[in-house]
Amino acid sequence: MRRLIAAAVLGMIVLCCAPYDRAADQPAGSSIEADILKHLDALQPELITVNQDIWTFAEVGLEEHRSSARLIGVLKKAGFKVTEGVAVMPTAFVAEYGSGSPVIGILAEYDALPELSQEATGSRKPAAGRSTGHGCGHCALGTASIGAALAIKEVYDKHKLKGTIRIYGTPAEETLIGKVYMLLAGLFRDLDACLHWHPGTKNRTYFSTSKAAVSAKFTFHGLAAHASGSPDKGRSALDGVELMNVGANVYARTRQGFEPHPLRHHQRRRAAERRAGDGAGLVLRAGQRSRRCREELRLAARHRGRRREDEPHEGHDADRHRLP
Numbered sequence: 077m078r079r080l081i082a083a084a085v086l087g088m089i090v091l092c093c094a095p096y097d098r099a100a101d102q103p104a105g106s107s108i109e110a111d112i113l114k115h116l117d118a119l120q121p122e123l124i125t126v127n128q129d130i131w132t133f134a135e136v137g138l139e140e141h142r143s144s145a146r147l148i149g150v151l152k153k154a155g156f157k158v159t160e161g162v163a164v165m166p167t168a169f170v171a172e173y174g175s176g177s178p179v180i181g182i183l184a185e186y187d188a189l190p191e192l193s194q195e196a197t198g199s200r201k202p203a204a205g206r207s208t209g210h211g212c213g214h215c216a217l218g219t220a221s222i223g224a225a226l227a228i229k230e231v232y233d234k235h236k237l238k239g240t241i242r243i244y245g246t247p248a249e250e251t252l253i254g255k256v257y258m259l260l261a262g263l264f265r266d267l268d269a270c271l272h273w274h275p276g277t278k279n280r281t282y283f284s285t286s287k288a289a290v291s292a293k294f295t296f297h298g299l300a301a302h303a304s305g306s307p308d309k310g311r312s313a314l315d316g317v318e319l320m321n322v323g324a325n326v327y328a329r330t331r332q333g334f335e336p337h338p339l340r341h342h343q344r345r346r347a348a349e350r351r352a353g354d355g356a357g358l359v360l361r362a363g364q365r366s367r368r369c370r371e372e373l374r375l376a377a378r379h380r381g382r383r384r385e386d387e388p389h390e391g392h393d394a395d396r397h398r399l400p
């Protein structure tokens with residue numbers, strides 16, 4: 077984890093400093109980089125502590141109060157101007173240093189996932205008294221991002237650089253919520269560039285797109301009955317859920333087989349099932365199904381989501397949560 081954070085911080089710093097290095101009136105890049113590296117050595121103990129704290133807090137989306145406060149505390153101490161609770165999300169924030177153009181954004185994430193409790197060890201070992209955990213290094217995502225900002229701030233002052241460094245504290249990444257509402261609030265509007273990173277198996281820089289998503293929740297209502305004594309009196313809501321699963325999967329495969337679409341290979345669907353009521357001896361009275369349709373482009377995702385909504389069938393009730 078130590079090497080991972082250092083690599084991420086360095087990668088972002090190199091990207092952030094590149095425009096300045098090329099400017100004729102700025103000091104040579106090598107001098108700036110040397111200062112960054114020196115400052116990173118000094119920052120490392122604090123960054124490792126922040127990472128470990130956020131790992132231990134393991135707060136899920138929109139509940140990352142301690143995690144965001146931990147990052148905000150470090151940024152404030154370093155002299156960043158912080159606006160908390162942006163885009164009507166208490167755990168979202170924007171921290172800024174410097175002024176004028178260019179405005180360089182760096183994204184920080186810090187949300188955990190349910191049922192991923194884990195000790196900080198190399199083998200599977202749930203942490204006592206905690207059900208949540210960081211699945212893919214989100215404790216380090218925010219930590220390394222503020223590390224990059226702090227190191228840039230240091231050379232910014234020393235070398236009298238121009239421009240604005242802005243850290244975006246983006247909650248609820250795992251549920252695809254935080255950045256959407258920050259985008260809708262116009263918080264990214266004046267950026268010249270925005271950088272992000274993610275833990276992986278190798279160090280590299282890349283430029284790519286990700287997937288948009290549309291979510292919909294469908295509730296199926298049936299009739300409860302005793303499964304052994306009077307099964308004929310019941311109608312299982314779970315049957316409806318399963319039929320929808322089969323139908324949606326066949327639809328997806330058929331579409332991929334017959335409908336030429338440049339995006340089809342990039343499409344992903346995630347599904348989750350929930351049941352209201354339980355027990356092997358019960359015909360389920362209500363079942364719930366949520367589907368998320370992901371495409372390269374948001375419009376395409378909305379189009380896919382709508383096609384399913386346009387084909388209602390008896391007994392289902394769509395309670396949709398769609399992007400505005």
Ligand SMILES: [Zn+2]
Pocket residue numbers: 212213274
């Ligand atoms: Zn991730």
